[in-house]
Amino acid sequence: MMRALWSASSGMQAQQLSVDIISNNLANVNTTGFKKNRAEFKDLIYETLRRPESPDLLPGAAAPVGLQVGHGVRPSATARDFSEGNLQPTDNPLDVAIEGPGFFMVERPDGSLAFTRDGSFKLSLDGTDRILTTSNGYYVLDENESYIIIPEEYTDISISADGMITAVAEDGTVEELGRIGLVKFSNPAGLLAVGNNLYEATEASGEPIVKDDDQAPGYGTLLQGYLEMSNVKVVEEMVNLIVAQRAYEVNTKAVQTADEMLAQANNLRR
Structure with missing residues (x-):
């Protein structure tokens, strides 16, 4: 459960950064010569519970796939679009x-x-x-x-x-x-x-x-x-803003779900 909390929190931070960048793009929609930015992300390190080539339960056999769990997302770059404005x-x-x-x-x-x-x-x-x-x-x-x-x-x-x-x-x-x-x-x-x-x-x-x-x-x-003029397209940025907002909401839901599961585990009785 703790892994889920940290992964979801990294997703919330990533989407917050995305909203920050989109907000800056919209703020500069009338700035002469402004070039819009976009956030790029990468997945974080994985915890490998079983490698694909490790032996399986049967002697001499090998697992065709591994078992890995990710730890969320991190920002990797802010790419600037140098396409010409109007x-x-x-x-x-x-x-x-x-x-x-x-x-x-x-x-x-x-x-x-x-x-x-x-x-x-x-x-x-x-x-x-x-x-x-x-x-x-x-x-x-x-x-x-x-x-x-x-x-x-x-x-x-x-x-x-x-x-x-x-x-x-x-x-x-x-x-x-x-x-x-x-x-x-x-x-x-x-x-x-x-x-x-x-x-x-x-x-x-x-x-x-x-x-x-x-x-x-x-x-x-x-x-x-x-x-x-700026190469920011307001409609495109508004769509990106909605996508980032929904992704943020989904990550908050994951935090809530993990918290509820932890609460149920804490309330277990023999």
């Missing part, structure tokens, strides 16, 4: 969406690199120059990991599909001001989410591979005046 038009020239698997590069205040799918960029003043930043003020980097500077006198900012930023100078000429840097990873699922729509590279994700050729595959193209 594109929402904004008519803002500084809003950029990535059509493809690439990431923008940004520099945080401590000088470290981070990566994002959130293309809601802004202009931050630095003297007479304007620097392209994220909503949090982190600098957006070009293909050479340098800041993208747009002088104050330049107007009509345009961003091409390959990330080239052009603007109109005072004399009416069109000038190239830099190319927004895009990176890709060998294993995007290994990226570490750190909040603020940012990810960090890890040993599991591999080092960022910067796009240095317009024709390089696997990065995607940019779309000015659009933002990529």
Whole structure:
């Protein structure tokens, strides 16, 4: 009975984690560039009461199957789904969406690199120059990991599909001001989410591979005046929430049943 109690309690903890992750997905249904998570589980260690090859009651015979009892479940990973979200038009020239698997590069205040799918960029003043930043003020980097500077006198900012930023100078000429840097990873699922729509590279994700050729595959193209929305599907998450809730209820029922059986055993009389 005690084994049943612990197994059912591990199931309740697992489903609670699943509900936590689903709740976070639903909370970020309108977060720009958000990628949904899902919980993955593995069964726990088994107690082997009899191995399949052990002798059975008859001399010389072998049991065709073993006898094992499991000890519940444990979380193994939270897998992030990097499928693309819907594109929402904004008519803002500084809003950029990535059509493809690439990431923008940004520099945080401590000088470290981070990566994002959130293309809601802004202009931050630095003297007479304007620097392209994220909503949090982190600098957006070009293909050479340098800041993208747009002088104050330049107007009509345009961003091409390959990330080239052009603007109109005072004399009416069109000038190239830099190319927004895009990176890709060998294993995007290994990226570490750190909040603020940012990810960090890890040993599991591999080092960022910067796009240095317009024709390089696997990065995607940019779309000015659009933002990529969250890839969370509300109906799908609500169904997952109901499934997790029912699984939690079943595990509580197992705890109650084991408790009742223990109570009946305690009440036995000779």
